[in-house]
Amino acid sequence: MEDYKNFLEEILISKEDLQTRIAELGAEISKDYLGKELLLVCILRGGVFFTVDLMKKIDIPHVVEFMAISSYGAGARESTGDVRVTLDLQINIRDKHVLLVEDIIDSGLTLASVIERLSAQHPASLEVCTLLDKAARREVDVPLKYRGFNIEDKFVFGYGLDIDEFFRGLPFIGVVDLDKYEPAD
Numbered sequence: 691m692e693d694y695k696n697f698l699e700e701i702l703i704s705k706e707d708l709q710t711r712i713a714e715l716g717a718e719i720s721k722d723y724l725g726k727e728l729l730l731v732c733i734l735r736g737g738v739f740f741t742v743d744l745m746k747k748i749d750i751p752h753v754v755e756f757m758a759i760s761s762y763g764a765g766a767r768e769s770t771g772d773v774r775v776t777l778d779l780q781i782n783i784r785d786k787h788v789l790l791v792e793d794i795i796d797s798g799l800t801l802a803s804v805i806e807r808l809s810a811q812h813p814a815s816l817e818v819c820t821l822l823d824k825a826a827r828r829e830v831d832v833p834l835k836y837r838g839f840n841i842e843d844k845f846v847f848g849y850g851l852d853i854d855e856f857f858r859g860l861p862f863i864g865v866v867d868l869d870k871y872e873p874a875d
């Protein structure tokens with residue numbers, strides 16, 4: 691994989707702006723869930739970077755669990771909606787206050803499937819917190835309680851979001867210049 695600087699069009703959201711917004715979200719969540727037992731469910735893999743930083747800004751007792759989802763048609767850049775759980779929750783979420791944490795919502799198909807699956811386990815509440823919302827691409831409605839940033843329909847990477855699995859660890863969200871980078875099919 692080449693250096694991302696070869697195809698970085700712009701830094702869309704800086705490290706500082708990400709951390710400022712995450713602190714605001716953490717404060718809001720702390721207030722809303724005060725007195726409740728909060729269970730964060732991080733959707734791997736992209737959501738893990740946001741989840742870890744968000745947890746540092748939530749100042750009420752909370753726990754975290756992880757789920758991994760995979761769309762059928764590996765290698766596809768877009769969700770098919772035909773999702774499968776590759777790592778399931780290890781606990782019973784009945785009567786828990788569950789907050790799903792995602793890096794980005796695009797078509798909404800992944801989260802719609804997760805919500806349907808978790809709802810069947812009768813949590814006390816089930817809400818969604820996403821760092822990025824690419825609403826222009828939405829195919830199914832997903833109820834979002836917390837949203838970090840609305841973004842346009844651009845190919846973004848960094849801070850959890852990958853380009854062919856690379857660059858998840860960058861501290862900012864960048865935009866790919868598609869004239870300079872040809873994504874693999």
Ligand code: PRP
Pocket residue numbers: 733734735736737761768769792793794795796797798799800801851852
């Ligand atoms: C991304 C993201 C969401 C999903 C959003 O995951 O983390 O889970 O796509 O797309 P949708 O709204 O169209 O369903 P991806 O499948 O790229 O997996 P990853 O987190 O392991 O990179």
